[in-house]
Amino acid sequence: MSYFITFEGPEGSGKTTLISKVHTQLSKSHEVIMTREPGGIGISEMIREILLAEGNDMDERTEALLFAASRRQHLVEKVIPSLQAGKIVLCDRFIDSSIAYQGYARGIGTEAVMEINRFAIEDHMPDLTIYLKLDPEIGLDRISSNQRGHNRLDAERIDFHKAVVSGYNELSENYPNRIRTIDASQSPERVLEDTMEIINQYLNQEVNQS
Template sequence: MGQFISFEGPEGSGKTTVLKELYERLNTSYDVIMTREPGGIKISESIRALLLDSDDEMDERTEALLFAAARRQHLVEKILPQLNKGGIVLCDRFVDSSLSYQGYAREIGVEEVKAINEFAIESVYPDLTLYFDVPAEVGLNRIKDNNRDSNRLDKEKIEFHHKVSEGYKQLIAEYPERIKVIDATQSLESVIEDAYQVIVNFLNQV
């Protein structure tokens, strides 16, 4: 089996920027792919558009089920084949996002959201998760400052984003072996360097 590495954290914490840079660095010595959630493949990108681009009101359980459905297809079609051939997967968000956003912040319940995700992922959890730790306000301001288009979830009230961070903190306490915290308030260069060290140390010990 290969190694499955997910990137988690609030909006604007640097996940996508750092992931792309680490992909370029690792690509020279490892069989590695980068992908993202929701999305990564055609069916799941269609579900992503439903989830993130529409301003229509969506029932919160419908939202959780669509995220889980997108995750299932992405896992089967893209992540598992790469892991089965011994490769590395760098994935921008995975199941922890659903537990924090839908389970905790939307108050569906972490255990309930974990149950529908268990159906979707059949216990394929990441081997390593990097958590990009930054206050919600800092991340949201980065997105604003850089004029990135904001999506349906970015537009939630600040209280929602605080709850997302609380949800993540609970997961970090629950899975201290799997989830490694990166101080993402530092300069981008330092964040990249810290994240790279965590991944290389991990790959050297497996």
């Protein structure tokens, strides 16, 4: 059976590292692909460069539309075909990122962002979302102390990053069955353990119900 599992969280929450480890674990018993947003395919990676390049100041609605455009192409070119082939798709960010970053932090509003993305994704929502909850100041400290390059969003004021977390927190409260929260301030080993427990429980439940 195919499943679409997304990973969300503020900057520096450890999503990329976690997804790689989850991919390794799940690949022992399932056919799994790992991808990211914005990006994952050629066109979307080019849009990613525009969106994240420092100095590319843009209108907040332009930003939201570019994220949605990248999402649409990535979805139809990579995610949907992989799901149709019976694979588990692990994706670094999806629609919840747009709601948290553009809807909440940019102040566009959740409904406006949802409207753009309904057109982009139609009815293709994640089956399960792992939300890595983290104080934004801790996340930004992690970024400044490791080797990851900075991008345009990293450079936003702390109030922006706090609004992103507030958006994610509200989303996790509104959709508790889909969005499962992990304390990302824990050790990487504990974060992986908690995440795999949630994913395996979900997969086993789905198998038993089928």
